[in-house]
Amino acid sequence: MTAPWTVLIPVKRPALAKSRLAVAPTTRAALARAFALDTIDAALQCAQVQSVRVITADDEVTARASELGATVVVDSTEGDLNQCLRDAAAPLPPSPLVALVSDLPALRPHELGSALIFADHLLRVASRHSAGFLPDCTGNGTTLLAASANSGFDPRFGMLSAAAHRASGARPLRTGGVDTVRGDVDTLRDLRAALLLGVGPHTARVCRAAEGWQLLETAHST
Known part of the structure; x- marks a missing residue:
């Protein structure tokens, strides 16, 4: 069992x-909310996670x-991702914390746990490094930052946050066996990949209710 983690999800x-997601605006908003709820739900179910703190100005996301x-x-x-994370982290007592992006609809709790075990090991054995990051599936972005x-x-x-995190002194984490932690969704292609992995119930419900149903059919027939 690794140290208990506090997870911050903006x-x-x-x-x-999700401005790059080429679906109707109402569907895009519904999917963005569903992605976040599936990410939050999976993080709450992860054995290595002590608490999940969601940072948002949206009333429905707050309630759900x-x-x-x-x-x-x-x-x-006003939507400044990095500043809202810093503000949320500042008052916390010294303890392991991780920032996790909110668009991981296929996230599996055990894969998040594996990523946090990797992070715990890295931060323990490489004492000169106080943070580790997990690149997204393209290798250019970041889905998780652990400190x-x-x-x-x-x-x-x-943009190009993997390089930015590396330049800050953070080290990349092992990427094997954690595909659902790296699978953030920005485009229809990303969504199809997530559907193939198997999305959470909130995202599946939105896909079945709108034109995403065709995406689901396409994904399972590919």
Whole structure:
């Protein structure tokens, strides 16, 4: 059992999220919210996780994340992802914490646990490094940033964030066996890949209710 982790999950207002996802605006917002809820749900079920803190300004995400068992922190940064993470981490007591993106609809609790075990090992044996990051499936982005305490927490999410995190001194984590932790969704191609892995119930429900149903059919027939 690794050290208990506090997971920070920032969630944009769904109407402003996933602009590259080529579906109708109402479906895009519904999918963004569903991705977040499936990510939150999986994180809460992970044995290595002590608590999940969701950072958002969206009322529906606030209500539904609270129902799932997460603590909600109000995002007052106007969508500044890195600043909202810093603000949420600052008042926490010194303990292992991880930032996790909110668009991982296929996330499996045991795979998140494996990633956190990798992180725990890295931070214990490589004492000169206070943070580790997990690249997304393209190798360019980041889906997870782990730190031994908030003093070493320096989120640099955004374009080419894997390079930005490496430049900050964070080390890449092992990527084997954690595909669902690396599978963030920005495009229809990403969504099809997530559907093939098997998405959570919130995302599956939205896909079946809208044009995403055709995506589900396509994914399973590929």
